[in-house]
Amino acid sequence: MSAQALFKPFQLGSLELPTRVVMAPMTRSFSPGGVPNSKVIEYYRRRAAAGVGLIITEGTTVDHKASNGYPNVPHFYGEAALAGWKKVVDAVHAEGGKIVPQLWHVGSVRRIGTEPDASVPGYGPMEKLKDGQVVVHGMTHQDIQEVIAAFAQAAKDAQSIGMDGVEIHGAHGYLVDQFFWEGSNQRTDEYGGSLAKRSRFAIELIQAVRAAVGPGFPIIVRFSQWKQQDYSARLVQTPEALGEFLQPLADAGVDIFHCSTRRFWEPEFDGSPLNLAGWTRKLTGKPTITVGSVGLDGEFLQFMVNTDKIAQPASLEKLLERLNNDEFDLVAVGRALLVDPDWAQKVREGREQDILPFSREALTTLV
Secondary structure (H helix, E strand, C coil): CCHHHHHCEEECCCCCEECCCECCCCCCCCHHHHHHEEEEHHHHHHHCCCCCCCCEEEEECCCCCCCCCCCCEEEECCCHHHHHHHHHHHHHHHCEEEEEEECCCCCHHHCCCCCCCCCEEEEEEECCCECCCEEEEECHHHHHHHHHHHHHHHHHHHHCCCCEEEEECCCCCCCCHHHHHHCCCCCCCCCCHHHHCCCCHHHHHHHHHHHHHHHCEEEEEEEEEEEEECCCCCCCCHHHHHHHHHHHHHHHHCEEEEEEECCCCCCCCCCCCCCCCHHHHHCCCCCCCEEEEEEEEHHHHHHHCCCCCCCCCCCHHHHHHHCCCCCCCCCEEEEHHHHCCCHEEEEHHHCHCCCCCCCHHHHCCCC
């Protein structure tokens, strides 16, 4: 099957993409002091030059004292960091690509000792103690409003430096996602209880971002059913429950849902071949991004897998068939694109045999 479907333009309001290929956000930790440097600029420029239509940056931390959880992660606040991101934007645009930052707060994942302030514990829906020490600060109403304001300001800054939208990281067990789950959110106020109440933090955050950037600026929200701590976890068990969860987020201002799965070819619910992106598109009517082991070979998957079963890679033909059937709108490529910056161009030209194979070294370098 021709790969042409991946290289058709996509338009949603002001967002015009030259291709359907999206670079998935991947933490790289190559920004000392939180500032993207010349290597980071070139890293993103190369992917845009090779046919990636939309780049979603690695997670970038918002301006809150507990937002970061890892070394050398780029900030999305402060004069130096924003100036660095402006150079990234200009380089990507010069190659005809589009780019959005992934706005991120790690929440309770943060550990005491993490930069920039080693004394600050993680922040989360509930307090956690260890040996009498607070290791996770249970967020007050004021804390919640401060974090929401930080996301809104980051989105406004993204708009001001020419970014093409923003993605809110609401997946994988980080702060926004921590509020969704009953196991991590047992609050008894308006931010806890039913899933609808546990979603209130995300809804208010999206509403604040929308208010900050106005009606025409694209907002993407990434969400997941699985968690890094439990790949078999499910936030909802049925399509009906998924629709009830997603519709308030869509109503709050989401333009595109980025539906994080480990393997794009696996059905989300029994009785239908639709994956998470397929169901999300069907239920909300919003465009969706699918993701999950796109373009990865068996060796890579065997290296990465650490749970239930050894995955068998699905061919691009299966992906293209789903894309042609309008199951989803955009396709995010992660590790395969990290290993080979020219992945999209090689696929477009039918040169799959020239795609660079998996290399552990590529995971530790910025090429």
